[in-house]
Amino acid sequence: MEPKWLEWAKQLQSIAQAGLTYSxxxxxxxxxxxxxxxxxxxxxxxxxxxxxxxxxLFANETGYATPKVDIRAVVFRYKKILMVREKNDGGWSLPGGWGDIGLTPSEVAVKEVKEESGFDVKALKLIGVLDKKCHPHPPSPYHVYKLFIQCEIIGGQPKTGVETNAVEFFAEDELPPLSIERNTESQMELAFKYLHNPNETVYFD
Known part of the structure; x- marks a missing residue:
């Protein structure tokens, strides 16, 4: 779905980065x-x-070029999904962010939910591994894999964080304007699919 010029630019950057590392x-x-x-x-x-x-931002890394990892927590309560409003674009997203060195994907999901929404959760299962280029996100200079991890609330209270200014739960038919850099309408539909069908296999690509 990404424009061809962006695909070419990222491929050239990857070739250059590997060449500068190993030549x-x-x-x-x-x-x-x-x-x-x-x-x-x-x-x-x-x-x-x-x-x-x-x-x-785009051409400062060294070593073999690999995709970045974005982790999103899927949290339901009373058949509504937890979302936070992002300060930088005013759109709503699933709590989450870049993977952190030293933390497992589930640990990142738990940490991001706490920091962005105030809730304590435990990670239950992986529901999807998506390649950002295959979904209708805005163009990005990075090749990104998005991990969606379903979590369960075990404590805490709604509380905004450094990057968020609202915390709410939304039903499937009343979703707010999305921060499509972080999650798309089709990805929200995918999240609710796992609410309705808990035994659904993990989605990929």
Whole structure:
């Protein structure tokens, strides 16, 4: 679903990053640096973001390029789903965020729910592993895998966090405007599918 220019830019960046990591020949290193510059130029031309910002955000990593991991907690109460309103775009999302070094996916889900909503939860099961490029999110400079983990409330009270300014539960037919950078309408439908069919197999891609 992502535009071709974005796919090309990310592929070039990945090739350049691997080449700069593993190549020893000075001439090869120069070529890979040129490839990285081309990937930055593509991003800049299509986003109107300056080269330095793109390089800092998009082309600053070292080592073999791998996807980032975004973890979202799916929490139901009385057949309604827990959502938080994001301060930066005003849209609503499932509690979650980037995976943290040193924490398991379920630990990240539990931590993010507490930080963003105030509730204490325990992780129950993985319900989906989605490739962001296969879903109707806005274009992203990163290749992202999204893990959806169903959780159960065991305590706590509604409380906003540093990045959120509202906490609510919503029925399937009354969902609020979504932060589609974080979750899409089809992904919310997928979450409710597991509420109605607890034995559904894990969704992937």
């Amino acid at each position: 020893k020949d000075v001439y090869d290193l120069e070529r890979f640096e040129e490839i990285r510059k081309i990937s930055i130029e593509i991003m800049s031309q299509h986003t109107n973001v300056d080269h330095k910002t793109i390089k800092d």
